[in-house]
Amino acid sequence: MKIIFKILFFIACINCSYAQKKVTHTITKSYIPLKEYQKRNKEPLSKQDSLNLIEKDGILLILMKENIAFNKKGTSVPYTYKDDSFLAKYTKISFFHKNNIYNDSTTSKYWKKPIKLFFGKNIPNKTKKSFLHFAKNIVNQVDSLQLYVVKKVEDSNYIIYYSSNYEYESRMSNNTYSDSYIHWKNTGSQIYKGAIRIRDDKLFNETLRLHKMKTLFVQTLGYFTFDNQLDCENFFSGCHQDPVNLTKFDIEIIKYHYDYGICKGTDLSTFIEQHKDAKKLLQKNPNNKMTFFHTFE
Structure with missing residues (x-):
């Protein structure tokens, strides 16, 4: 399966806001880190879910069901990089x-x-x-x-x-x-x-x-x-x-x-994990494009 690695990074951000009134739709398969998926879905992975797991640059990703984020009105914003200091x-x-x-x-x-x-x-x-x-x-x-x-x-x-x-x-x-x-x-x-x-x-x-x-x-x-x-x-x-x-x-x-290149309003542990995983992917391949999806809700 050919995967488009413009990863919509952490669907935890679907509750974030975005100022511009723009609508985006896609039929591209979308993956998020398994750790983030499990935070939002407390039930154990089903057999079918397990078949939707892939590994990319050492990070375990899972296919998003039914294109959840993309059926919403919103926009994708590139991840904003900042150094550890x-x-x-x-x-x-x-x-x-x-x-x-x-x-x-x-x-x-x-x-x-x-x-x-x-x-x-x-x-x-x-x-x-x-x-x-x-x-x-x-x-x-x-x-x-x-x-x-x-x-x-x-x-x-x-x-x-x-x-x-x-x-x-x-x-x-x-x-x-x-x-x-x-x-x-x-x-x-x-x-x-x-x-x-x-x-x-x-x-x-x-x-x-x-x-x-x-x-x-x-x-x-x-x-x-x-x-x-x-x-x-x-x-x-x-x-x-x-x-x-x-x-x-x-x-x-x-x-x-207030930058939309991060997920505003998140908890500290999630914030740290997001940046840790983002940097891990970028270190493996600087051409990886990290994106946050923000809805208009």
Whole structure:
């Protein structure tokens, strides 16, 4: 059997989103790694399934049944390669481990829909203007991330407010420090709501409030944490120098987080395995073409 090795890499990605409205169909037989197939299908392999196994460059692949991914509306995007050093930093920053307890089932979080931002009424216009300049400079560099301001709180999914104003997010109402909060869907790890609460009674001037606002906003573009092994000039080192500036590396982290050449919202163990297997195939043959399939769901 002649197999077309433009492998649709990891059908775990069929729940990922893609911005362009394009439809792709194919009758080509499609294979995925057996390890990934078994994660999605808990039942033992049938005799027929066993006949659909092949080995390619040391990786066991299985034929996808009924062209599952291709019967959906979507598009295929080439795998985005990053070296091991970058991936080690990225995984530390983007996979937040609760209570600092390592858990390989933790997932990365991201915004699928545009951020619709509402400001609390007592935030000065100068502060809002400066913040928006900072935020839009980030968003404009990331293809699949959007932000715009709304005038009504009911039209928003992201609120920035001072604690002396109305308490928009009850989960932070008793916090003694400025903080942020995000909500995400358990399936797909998509953030759908966020808030920043600035303790204006603790931060005594607009410079300090703006600084904290910017810091918390960047963190809520994912469920980002910090890597204290990075140089202090980088935002993701956690040094938080004033003014808040993002380096080329910081922007690269955010752009990669929203890159469709990876499967966004996956758990850490799957993320690591995907890249390990992708690199193994590429090392065997650099001409292998790795592709992620994203649906419009």
